[in-house]
Amino acid sequence: MRKAYYTVEERELTQAMKPPAHTKGPARWIKDNLFNTWYNVLLSCLALICIFFISKALLTWAFTEAKWGVIPANLQLFGVGAYPREQIWRVWSVIYILCVLVGLSAGMWGGLVFRFAVVLGGVWFIGALLPFELSTRGWFLGAVAITAAALFLGRGRTALRPWILGGWLLSFPLIMIVLRGFGENSVLTSNWGGLLLTLILAVVGIVVSFPLGVFLALCRQSNLPAIRWVSTAYIEMVRGVPLITILFMGNILIPIFMPGLDINQVLRMGLAITFFSAAYMAENVRGGLQGIPRGQHEAAQAIGLNYVQTMLFIVLPQALRSVIPAIVGQFIALFKDTSLVAIIGLIDLLGVARSVIANPDWFGLQAEVYLFAAIIYFVFSYSMSYGSQEIETALGVGEH
Amino acid sequence: MAEHENAPNDSIIVCEDVHKWFDDFHVLKGITTSFEKGERAVICGPSGSGKSTFIRTLNRLEEHQRGTIVIDGVELSDDLRNINLIRQEVGMVFQQFNLFPHLTNLQNITLGPIRVRKMTKSEAEEIALSLLERVDIADQAYKYPSEISGGQQQRVAIARALAMEPKIMLFDEPTSALDPEMITEVLDVMRELARSGMTMLVVTHEMGFAREVADRILFFDEGAIVEDAAPADFFDNPQHERTKLFISQTLQH
Numbered sequence: 001m002r003k004a005y006y007t008v009e010e011r012e013l014t015q016a017m018k019p020p021a022h023t024k025g026p027a028r029w030i031k032d033n034l035f036n037t038w039y040n041v042l043l044s045c046l047a048l049i050c051i052f053f054i055s056k057a058l059l060t061w062a063f064t065e066a067k068w069g070v071i072p073a074n075l076q077l078f079g080v081g082a083y084p085r086e087q088i089w090r091v092w093s094v095i096y097i098l099c100v101l102v103g104l105s106a107g108m109w110g111g112l113v114f115r116f117a118v119v120l121g122g123v124w125f126i127g128a129l130l131p132f133e134l135s136t137r138g139w140f141l142g143a144v145a146i147t148a149a150a151l152f153l154g155r156g157r158t159a160l161r162p163w164i165l166g167g168w169l170l171s172f173p174l175i176m177i178v179l180r181g182f183g184e185n186s187v188l189t190s191n192w193g194g195l196l197l198t199l200i201l202a203v204v205g206i207v208v209s210f211p212l213g214v215f216l217a218l219c220r221q222s223n224l225p226a227i228r229w230v231s232t233a234y235i236e237m238v239r240g241v242p243l244i245t246i247l248f249m250g251n252i253l254i255p256i257f258m259p260g261l262d263i264n265q266v267l268r269m270g271l272a273i274t275f276f277s278a279a280y281m282a283e284n285v286r287g288g289l290q291g292i293p294r295g296q297h298e299a300a301q302a303i304g305l306n307y308v309q310t311m312l313f314i315v316l317p318q319a320l321r322s323v324i325p326a327i328v329g330q331f332i333a334l335f336k337d338t339s340l341v342a343i344i345g346l347i348d349l350l351g352v353a354r355s356v357i358a359n360p361d362w363f364g365l366q367a368e369v370y371l372f373a374a375i376i377y378f379v380f381s382y383s384m385s386y387g388s389q390e391i392e393t394a395l396g397v398g399e400h
Numbered sequence: 401m402a403e404h405e406n407a408p409n410d411s412i413i414v415c416e417d418v419h420k421w422f423d424d425f426h427v428l429k430g431i432t433t434s435f436e437k438g439e440r441a442v443i444c445g446p447s448g449s450g451k452s453t454f455i456r457t458l459n460r461l462e463e464h465q466r467g468t469i470v471i472d473g474v475e476l477s478d479d480l481r482n483i484n485l486i487r488q489e490v491g492m493v494f495q496q497f498n499l500f501p502h503l504t505n506l507q508n509i510t511l512g513p514i515r516v517r518k519m520t521k522s523e524a525e526e527i528a529l530s531l532l533e534r535v536d537i538a539d540q541a542y543k544y545p546s547e548i549s550g551g552q553q554q555r556v557a558i559a560r561a562l563a564m565e566p567k568i569m570l571f572d573e574p575t576s577a578l579d580p581e582m583i584t585e586v587l588d589v590m591r592e593l594a595r596s597g598m599t600m601l602v603v604t605h606e607m608g609f610a611r612e613v614a615d616r617i618l619f620f621d622e623g624a625i626v627e628d629a630a631p632a633d634f635f636d637n638p639q640h641e642r643t644k645l646f647i648s649q650t651l652q653h
């Protein structure tokens with residue numbers, strides 16, 4: 001029975017109550033969670049023994065046998081592949097453009113973006129401390145300075161936010177132009193490689209496949225049968241074919257379908273990855289769209305919003321928010337899948353790893369090289385995953 | 401002499417032989433009626449009789465397949481411009497409130513005026529705050545719908561509809577999803593609205609409210625209007641057997 005009225009004393013009592021604090025020490029936690037029953041004791045001990053032997057072997061290898069010299073010796077190769085040394089300023093210019101945008105955004109939005117900018121600045125700073133050539137350390141230091149300056153300039157200028165969003169959009173073609181250059185000095189895309197290529201493919205894939213996926217998902221829900229069928233057919237077809245097949249087909253078919261245009265291999269792979277990822281993105285988004293109750297559409301219509309407004313202001317914000325984990329999972333998968341472009345001869349991060357191993361100078365160092373590549377992939381993937389969790393908390397997924 | 405059937409000039413809603421099917425299921429079987437400016441009509445009837453469907457055809461949340469509906473001189477048809485015009489004139493309040501959970505209460509109210517009526521943000525917020533004042537929850541403006549009670553949510557929903565400055569307000573069982581102690585606060589707001597001269601069509605089982613506020617009660621059964629009378633006649637002198645049964649059943653508890 002719920003009481004409608006409380007006496008003053010009772011009410012004070014009920015207000016004064018606080019939930020019991022959960023302050024257990026780590027020893028207590030381990031006892032409660034790992035050693036609470038006889039079979040958990042057994043499993044925990046087994047696990048500890050396994051962990052001990054594996055990490056012992058790994059650490060012994062890493063600190064005594066492994067020849068890590070292969071990594072610093074090929075660092076530029078890992079970073080940019082066959083990108084010519086005398087043109088490396090182009091890559092740094094691109095990094096500087098991004099530093100400016102990140103710094104300004106961090107100043108204007110604060111919060112998560114600010115923390116990201118600080119971490120990024122920290123990475124550049126560490127780069128400047130490492131024993132690279134003097135010019136490289138100078139470039140790193142420049143990046144720190146530019147990020148900090150942009151952050152300072154952007155501080156609190158919330159009114160300029162739309163301009164920065166426009167800037168991010170424009171930065172895309174700008175970066176491509178800077179990387180490529182004009183005339184005799186231009187750098188052919190076939191020379192783009194390493195982490196640079198991996199990141200370009202991943203960013204193009206993510207940035208383009210996301211809106212495309214949303215569009216496909218909306219089409220799949222359309223009232224017009226023709227649009228629905230086309231979109232469904234596209235999604236199901238792409239999902240029924242392995243990515244490798246699509247990469248091969250993209251490599252061969254795109255030049256056949258567009259003979260006039262000279263579409264280079266990097267672009268072809270970017271398109272293929274985008275079209276592949278969009279189908280999965282569409283299915284993720286559709287899951288979110290289906291979770292929006294009909295009442296939301298009706299309430300939006302009842303106040304006179306048209307279809308586009310209803311989607312833009314009511315349905316998509318809720319639908320996308322609810323599928324952030326799935327979407328970011330798709331981004332991470334796409335990032336790792338870019339390694340498949342090695343199959344058609346592009347030298348991305350993994351491609352560089354393989355070519356380094358094939359070099360007689362570094363014979364027999366597969367473990368070091370692959371481990372290094374794996375760590376790079378992990379750092380980026382985990383950052384995305386971490387960012388997604390932060391965004392979820394910031395947006396209060398599942399709360400409002 | 402000037403009964404409302406003969407004086408369509410004063411009628412803000414005119415329905416002529418409106419039919420509606422869900423697939424093969426005949427939900428509305430020839431509704432012919434009209435409502436005058438400022439009229440307060442209560443619609444009641446057994447579950448599944450087509451009450452919701454009828455008022456939802458009035459702002460085209462449902463499409464009717466035969467007959468004509470004219471709202472304030474504009475006929476409802478496939479013409480998107482007419483639909484948008486009419487939706488701006490007709491506000492609707494739902495049983496489940498249907499507030500937008502990702503927006504604050506204030507943003508729920510200002511969205512329509514900003515996006516549809518093209519007001520500036522500050523104009524819209526001024527109106528929204530005065531409406532929240534009117535429904536007596538000005539202090540909840542910056543909370544999210546999930547943070548306030550059902551009765552308060554329904555009052556925000558009413559304010560959201562009113563912010564579009566509609567000429568007609570439709571209510572589909574606005575108190576049915578509420579705990580008993582919250583029904584009064586919503587009915588009070590509706591009473592105040594009725595006093596202000598708003599044209600209101602209310603689907604409800606609150607017979608006390610109907611008797612007190614309504615000019616007219618329409619009784620629906622199996623997709624048709626069975627009884628259409630002033631409250632006094634409706635309760636004390638019902639003509640149709642189904643109406644008598646319904647009244648005796650609802651007044652029992």
Ligand SMILES: Nc1ncnc2c1ncn2[C@@H]1O[C@H](COP(=O)(O)OP(=O)(O)OP(=O)(O)O)[C@@H](O)[C@H]1O
Nearest residue numbers: 422423425427445446447448449450451452453454
């Ligand atoms: N979208 C729909 N598709 C198919 N049938 C529907 C749909 N909506 C309503 N119906 C059916 O139409 C009939 C009338 O529904 P309506 O919601 O108008 O009844 P109601 O009088 O409002 O009843 P209640 O008091 O339960 O709300 C019901 O039998 C219902 O099952």
Ligand SMILES: [Mg+2]
Nearest residue numbers: 451452453573
């Ligand atoms: Mg109903």
